[in-house]
Amino acid sequence: MEKKIMLGNEAIARGAYEAGVKVSSAYPGTPSTEISEFVALYDEVYAEWAPNEKVALEVAIGASLGGARSMACMKHVGLNVASDPLYTLSYTGVGGGLVVVVADDPGIASSQNEQDTRMVARSAHVPVLEPSDSQEAKDFMKFAYEVSEKYDTPVILRTTTKLSHSQSVVTTDGRTEVEDKAYERNISKYVMMPVNAIGRHKVVEKRDNLLAEEGCAFPVNRVEWGDKKVGFITAGVAYQYVKEVMPEASVLKLGIVNPLPKKLIEDFIKEVDEVWVVEELEPVIEEQICSWGYAVKGKEMFTRQGEYSANLLKRVLFKKDDQVFEKESAPARPPILCPGCPHRSVFSVLSKLKMHAAGDIGCYTLGAVAPLGVMDTCICMGASISTLHGIEKAKGREYLKNWVAVIGDSTFLHTGINSLINMVYNKATGTVIILDNRTTGMTGHQEHAGTGKTLKQDTTYAVDFTSLCKSVGVKRVFEINAFDVKELEKTIKESAEVDELTVIIAKAPCALLKGQKFPDKMVVSDKCVRCGACLKPGCPAITKGGDGKIRIDGTMCNGCGLCANYCKVGAIVKVGK
Amino acid sequence: MMDIMVVGVGGQGTLLTSRIIGKTALNAGYDVKLSEVHGMAQRGGSVVTYVRFGDKVYEPTVEEGKADVLIAFEKLEAKRYAHYLKKDGIIIVNESEIAPMSVVIGQAQYPENIVEELRKTHTVYSIDGDGIAKSLGNSKVVNSVVLGLGAKHIGFSEQEWLEVLKQTVPPKTVEVNELAFKNGYERG
Numbered sequence: 001m002e003k004k005i006m007l008g009n010e011a012i013a014r015g016a017y018e019a020g021v022k023v024s025s026a027y028p029g030t031p032s033t034e035i036s037e038f039v040a041l042y043d044e045v046y047a048e049w050a051p052n053e054k055v056a057l058e059v060a061i062g063a064s065l066g067g068a069r070s071m072a073c074m075k076h077v078g079l080n081v082a083s084d085p086l087y088t089l090s091y092t093g094v095g096g097g098l099v100v101v102v103a104d105d106p107g108i109a110s111s112q113n114e115q116d117t118r119m120v121a122r123s124a125h126v127p128v129l130e131p132s133d134s135q136e137a138k139d140f141m142k143f144a145y146e147v148s149e150k151y152d153t154p155v156i157l158r159t160t161t162k163l164s165h166s167q168s169v170v171t172t173d174g175r176t177e178v179e180d181k182a183y184e185r186n187i188s189k190y191v192m193m194p195v196n197a198i199g200r201h202k203v204v205e206k207r208d209n210l211l212a213e214e215g216c217a218f219p220v221n222r223v224e225w226g227d228k229k230v231g232f233i234t235a236g237v238a239y240q241y242v243k244e245v246m247p248e249a250s251v252l253k254l255g256i257v258n259p260l261p262k263k264l265i266e267d268f269i270k271e272v273d274e275v276w277v278v279e280e281l282e283p284v285i286e287e288q289i290c291s292w293g294y295a296v297k298g299k300e301m302f303t304r305q306g307e308y309s310a311n312l313l314k315r316v317l318f319k320k321d322d323q324v325f326e327k328e329s330a331p332a333r334p335p336i337l338c339p340g341c342p343h344r345s346v347f348s349v350l351s352k353l354k355m356h357a358a359g360d361i362g363c364y365t366l367g368a369v370a371p372l373g374v375m376d377t378c379i380c381m382g383a384s385i386s387t388l389h390g391i392e393k394a395k396g397r398e399y400l401k402n403w404v405a406v407i408g409d410s411t412f413l414h415t416g417i418n419s420l421i422n423m424v425y426n427k428a429t430g431t432v433i434i435l436d437n438r439t440t441g442m443t444g445h446q447e448h449a450g451t452g453k454t455l456k457q458d459t460t461y462a463v464d465f466t467s468l469c470k471s472v473g474v475k476r477v478f479e480i481n482a483f484d485v486k487e488l489e490k491t492i493k494e495s496a497e498v499d500e501l502t503v504i505i506a507k508a509p510c511a512l513l514k515g516q517k518f519p520d521k522m523v524v525s526d527k528c529v530r531c532g533a534c535l536k537p538g539c540p541a542i543t544k545g546g547d548g549k550i551r552i553d554g555t556m557c558n559g560c561g562l563c564a565n566y567c568k569v570g571a572i573v574k575v576g577k
Numbered sequence: 578m579m580d581i582m583v584v585g586v587g588g589q590g591t592l593l594t595s596r597i598i599g600k601t602a603l604n605a606g607y608d609v610k611l612s613e614v615h616g617m618a619q620r621g622g623s624v625v626t627y628v629r630f631g632d633k634v635y636e637p638t639v640e641e642g643k644a645d646v647l648i649a650f651e652k653l654e655a656k657r658y659a660h661y662l663k664k665d666g667i668i669i670v671n672e673s674e675i676a677p678m679s680v681v682i683g684q685a686q687y688p689e690n691i692v693e694e695l696r697k698t699h700t701v702y703s704i705d706g707d708g709i710a711k712s713l714g715n716s717k718v719v720n721s722v723v724l725g726l727g728a729k730h731i732g733f734s735e736q737e738w739l740e741v742l743k744q745t746v747p748p749k750t751v752e753v754n755e756l757a758f759k760n761g762y763e764r765g
Contacts, residue, residue: 005609030615066756107616133610133637167611168639243635311640322642324664327699330657333586333677335622371682393706444615518625535682540621543676546685555716 006170008163011099011134014040014170015141016071019097020178021045023063025056027414028425028443030073030110031104031164032098036073037446040455044175046119049447050454052381052414053078054297057085057100064098065190067180069145073101076117077380081415084152087124091200092150092190095181100126104160106280107307110442112361112380114305116281121156121258125204127211128156128258131237134168136255140220140227140255145178152206158257158279162237208259213483216264220255222525223268231272231295233265233285238278244310245317260288261505276301280308332509337366340511340518340558341540342482345436346406347372348537348562357433358391359472360416362408363441363510369536375406382407382415388430389423397429401496410440410448413463417472418534423501424473431495434465435482437510445513469503476500482508485565511558518558520574524550532562536574580639581731582687585650586675587621591722591743595626597724600741601733603604606713610637622652625676625710648727650706650720651675652691660696668699669727671719695751702726702765709760713753721746721757728758729765738762 060374063070277298279555286298359375368375388405452462495502649655
């Protein structure tokens with residue numbers, strides 16, 4: 001037993017460890033990434049990065065059928081990718097306990113939408129537990145395995161950005177080693193062909209009803225009685241805001257949010273004059289309670305959008321908040337590509353050639369904004385390549401001449417490769433640029449199948465992108481240093497003129513990747529005519545002062561030299577640091 | 578209850594600083610919550626982290642009108658988050674200036690006299706963290722200088738702070754970080 005401050009994601013990993021989890025598979029995605037990084041620190045747990053969330057969940061399924069406790073971790077949009085196995089896993093049930101940890105991102109801190117995992121879970125008939133702080137994250141994780149095995153079901157542990165990325169005090173326990181369940185061949189349970197699936201669907205419905213009933217007694221739910229004029233029904237981090245604002249109110253804090261513990265909720269409603277449901281995102285709890293014939297309030301007062309806060313509740317409940325000082329105007333500071341980022345180099349070429357880019361998910365999504373402004377689309381992982389293909393099929397080859405697709409190395413292995421196969425198969429002629437920075441950058445430098453290292457830092461085979469692309473039938477494949485702007489420009493121009501599919505692998509490591517040495521930096525000599533051309537690629541290390549003088553911050557600069565390409569008078573030179 | 582915000586630009590080490598504050602409060606027997614920013618927002622963007630400690634902490638973030646102490650590693654970020662302060666809250670600001678992209682490309686102006694303007698409505702303690710760090714021979718210990726100044730106003734003994742600082746910073750930099758912290762602490 002030890003008391004320490006833990007990140008929500010660390011506590012989830014700790015819970016998995018203490019529950020005796022043996023196998024964990026995941027694809028990185030904010031805000032879920034650190035769960036895998038923490039669980040990988042335990043020798044007793046096999047933990048891996050999978051190329052995508054579907055693979056991760058299927059690995060967890062295999063481990064579970066093998067009799068061990070397993071988990072798969074992902075962000076909310078990752079669950080979309082994994083929803084194919086999830087919906088049917090709900091039918092088959094599990095061997096050893098299986099928990100899918102899904103991290104939602106209300107407020108869209110680092111995502112492409114704000115979807116609510118509870119909606120998916122309802123539709124897939126999978127129970128959901130929702131903790132509200134790090135201690136609960138660990139405890140609920142352990143309880144999730146009990147539920148999974150007792151009710152023969154996968155369980156979703158739902159976290160949100162605020163929980164995953166906040167730290168609070170946790171008391172740790174030791175690991176309970178759980179003996180593997182013996183594997184038994186059971187075709188009617190695990191082979192979901194129609195005759196078996198029809199039978200299993202009945203089991204799913206029965207399980208749902210049983211959980212709604214027995215879930216009322218689950219220790220993860222809690223009633224805190226106080227003033228009975230208004231009773232709050234809430235779950236997850238929203239509970240903390242309710243307590244912050246109304247510490248004396250009666251609160252039903254749900255730990256299981258799917259299926260809802262009906263009788264527990266009804267008993268609570270009967271005790272209070274009025275019921276307000278406080279839940280971030282969709283009115284999942286509210287609408288179900290309303291459908292039972294109770295008039296509860298929720299989204300008519302509280303928004304479906306963004307993260308909640310105590311001040312948000314105060315504005316609704318008391319028509320005022322705590323703010324004293326006016327917000328001062330200050331130039332915005334949105335995220336930007338780092339100094340020395342290889343993506344900036346590629347984008348600067350595309351910008352010069354006035355190209356449109358079908359884009360994808362990663363740091364390079366920032367290529368959409370000023371001053372680079374070359375990315376036109378960003379939908380989901382892998383979509384760049386297929387979107388480009390669709391544009392060609394709709395508008396024809398000529399139209400595509402000033403279009404490319406840009407996709408990161410990790411994203412390409414996630415789901416981009418399928419789209420590339422589709423381009424070959426269906427005779428596409430577009431140009432795909434793989435921005436190969438040797439890591440999963442945006443989420444904080446995770447290994448992937450192309451880096452040669454596993455999650456646990458063991459050496460392994462590194463997928464060779466050139467061979468991979470050639471093997472699926474791409475004839476024109478070029479590997480170019482991402483900072484060789486001349487070669488990039490030439491190849492992109494040529495490819496636009498050729499009636500053949502081209503893949504350009506623009507390769508250079510992420511500037512933040514550990515273990516690199518940057519011996520040089522760029523400096524501005526007195527040849528500078530202050531034209532500002534070097535500011536075009538938008539490197540944060542270069543600034544133009546009020547006096548018109550161009551300065552390069554020597555600490556930030558890593559000597560990539562991109563700015564020197566823009567200088568028409570040769571005033572920017574490389575020197576040793 | 579003590580509500581603290583640590584703000585800066587992605588890469589300035591706000592996260593580590595808030596963790597040191599959190600650990601010091603935990604050692605002193607308080608309930609503690611911290612909230613951090615990961616993912617896209619970290620890439621050179623405006624970064625804010627929160628530390629709350631007291632007998633019982635519910636919400637993990639500090640909200641507008643609640644902050645007792647705002648520690649800013651950069652001037653513009655102090656201005657951006659000053660409205661989070663409560664009436665008598667204080668600002669600890671590092672006199673560093675990092676231009677956001679809109680300023681770099683000439684679409685906006687970096688505001689002038691930020692510290693002087695903030696002093697009109699708030700109690701402000703400013704420090705040349707970068708200069709002091711450089712004089713100590715390691716430009717990376719800015720955070721410890723600024724934290725040192727902040728620590729004086731947050732409470733706990735110098736010893737309690739240093740104990741956590743030593744465990745948190747990279748082993749090779751313990752000595753210089755300690756010097757940096759003390760330098761800031763003495764100016765408080």
